[in-house]
Amino acid sequence: MPYMVKEVAELAGVSVRTLHYYDQIGLLKPAAITPAGYRLYTDEDLERLQQILFFKELGFPLQEIKQILDSPGFDRAQALRDHKQLLLEKKKRLEEIIRTVDKTLSSIEGGITMDKKDMFGGFDMTKIKEHQEKYAAEARAKYGSAIVDETERRTNAYTESDWARIMGEWENVIRGIVEAMENGPADPQVQEGVGKLRQHITRYY
Template identity: 55%
Template sequence: MKYQVKQVADIAGVSIRTLHHYDDIQLLKPSALTDAGYRLYSDADLERLQQILFFREIGFRLDDIKEMLDHPNFDRKAALQSQKDMLMKKKQRMEEMIQTVDRTLQSIEGGEHMDKRDLFAGLSMKDIEEHQQTYADEVRKLYGREIAEETEKRTSAYSADDWRAIMAEFDSIYRQIAARMVHGPNDAEVQSAVGAFRDHICQYHYDCTLDIFRGLGEVYITDERFTNAINQYGEGLAAFLREAIIIYCDQQEKPRL
């Protein structure tokens, strides 16, 4: 069955302008054109649009989405499962935020006291604390108590806004690497993102030497907590990131000519 652009816009809940843009950047090309030049979309085109919208909701960039969907090894079923996992986490957080809004409204309307902790339910404060603890555990495992204490002292000075910005940058780097997995750990953009990852650690957490960075990669595959956390961004990302870190460190240690 073929669908005209307005029909696709109505079915998918997107604007005609968006569909035209996707066509212009070759993200979603209609499978056919009428004699008059009007776009005609197939069922396969609609399935691709569904993937595009899922990836957009999760936060991927359009150029990364195009590369993933166009790769010969793209697995739609695996992608859907990964998208479901991430959307479920997002759903849980949104439900917590809605409950917080409802409780706050009830408190305002009824004049009832609201526990201060409840004011922030679902607002990522727990994520911030867990992120901070993760780095403390990571440093402690790699280098011992003394350096861990220095790291904790440094990160404890960050405000909630600081942590949100740090986490957003951290999240963006992981997503960039996950989006390029199909190209292999030696991919130039993967290596650039790995370098940005190391710079991020040095700037916000601790002096990440090449030896420390290598050790970090090993922790990501030997400690189940880190493996599971990283693999939330993409199945097998922890092992992939380790390989990418090894390649990065080897390149950095080569003599400069």
């Protein structure tokens, strides 16, 4: 069953413009184009798009994603298993940071001095870095060193001031969500905050 570009955009939660761009750069080309110029996508195209979005969530640039997916040795199932491990570690870290936010709010509102160690719960990147290094080694063996080296160069370029800025942005986003939480998840401010949170995670992590 072929899918029109608007259907694919709605299914994946991306814009039609994004799909057009993916087509232009050869990252996700439709299986066919009708005489009227409409792009048609197959189930296999949707699977590739899913994989693209997984790699994007882990911070891979589009050109590197294309090289990996087009590699003869690409194993979709193994890639998904690797993605899952990294995402689970990120989930644990985010849950710990949320607990740290709650503890900090409680200390502020209750006038209680917060334990200094508790102030930094969730900021330790050790576990995530371990999984990233493991994944990087596997990716280097499968897809070549050039792709992985470029990814590491980009992510390792963060300085202490960069991390301070990143965490400052994080705190502002969380604060906006917390302020509107009593209004329920459908509240526009909550939804806007969740959107900003997702963008923040995608951009930096």
